[in-house]
Amino acid sequence: MGYVSDKPVIAVTGTLREGDLVKGLGVTVVAGGSDPERLRRELADLAPHAAGIISFGMAGAIDRHLKLGDMIIGTRLIGGFTGDCDAAWIAALKVMVPKAKLGAIHADGRFFADYRSKSERAGRSAALAVDMESHIAAQAAADAGIPFAILRSISDLSEVNLPPAIAVAMKPDGGVNYGAVIGSILKQPGQLPHLMGTVSGFAKAYGQFGKALKKSDGRLGFDRR
Structure with a gap:
C-alpha cells in the first residue's frame, strides 16, 4: 500500500x-x-x-474482440490528451478487477456513433475503447500534478451503430433528456428496436460494473497504490 491521502478522489463520469x-x-x-x-x-x-x-463509467468498444460488460483498465490515454495512467493505481485496479483488460483509451470529445468511425479509429491507434470525458479528466489531473486512472465497462460493441436518440440523450448535468429522446423517436420511429438494444447493452455493462465494485474497499483502489 502506498500513501493514504485524506483529500478526495474524484470520479469523472458521463452520466x-x-x-x-x-x-x-x-x-x-x-x-x-x-x-x-x-x-x-x-x-x-x-x-x-x-x-x-x-x-469512470461506460465506454464504446474499438477493439472488435471486446464484449458487452468487459471491464477495461486504461494504461494510456490518446486523443485530446496523450499520456500514461498512474502505474501504481493501474496495479491496484487490477487487483480489484482481476479479469479486466488493460490497454489504451481514446478520448477527444467526439461521439463515436457508427462502426465506420470506430473502425477508422482502430486502424489509426491501438486503443481498446473510446469515451467522451477521459481527455478532460486527464488534463485536469496533469495540471494539478495528481495521479490519473481509467476504469470503464464496454456498453456498445465496435461493429454496432448507435441510434440517433443516444446522441441527444444526455442533459448538460449528466441526467437523461427524456424529451429529446422521445422527440428523436417520433422523428425516426424505426430506431426504437435498436434503441432498446442499446439500452440493454448499457444495462449489462452497468450490471457488470456493479459486480466488479463489490470487491472495492473504497476510493476505487487509490489507497492501495
Whole structure:
C-alpha cells in the first residue's frame, strides 16, 4: 500500500447514473454530461484539492474482440490528451478487477456513433475503447500534478451503430433528456428496436460494473497504490 491521502478522489463520469455506481465508495463524482466546458471548469477548481482523478463509467468498444460488460483498465490515454495512467493505481485496479483488460483509451470529445468511425479509429491507434470525458479528466489531473486512472465497462460493441436518440440523450448535468429522446423517436420511429438494444447493452455493462465494485474497499483502489 502506498500513501493514504485524506483529500478526495474524484470520479469523472458521463452520466449521473454512472455516478450512482460509486455511491458510498469514498469518492466525489463529477458528471460531464453534454457540457464539456463546464466539466473543465469544475475540475480546474476541484483537482488542486484532490488526491487523484479516475475516469469512470461506460465506454464504446474499438477493439472488435471486446464484449458487452468487459471491464477495461486504461494504461494510456490518446486523443485530446496523450499520456500514461498512474502505474501504481493501474496495479491496484487490477487487483480489484482481476479479469479486466488493460490497454489504451481514446478520448477527444467526439461521439463515436457508427462502426465506420470506430473502425477508422482502430486502424489509426491501438486503443481498446473510446469515451467522451477521459481527455478532460486527464488534463485536469496533469495540471494539478495528481495521479490519473481509467476504469470503464464496454456498453456498445465496435461493429454496432448507435441510434440517433443516444446522441441527444444526455442533459448538460449528466441526467437523461427524456424529451429529446422521445422527440428523436417520433422523428425516426424505426430506431426504437435498436434503441432498446442499446439500452440493454448499457444495462449489462452497468450490471457488470456493479459486480466488479463489490470487491472495492473504497476510493476505487487509490489507497492501495
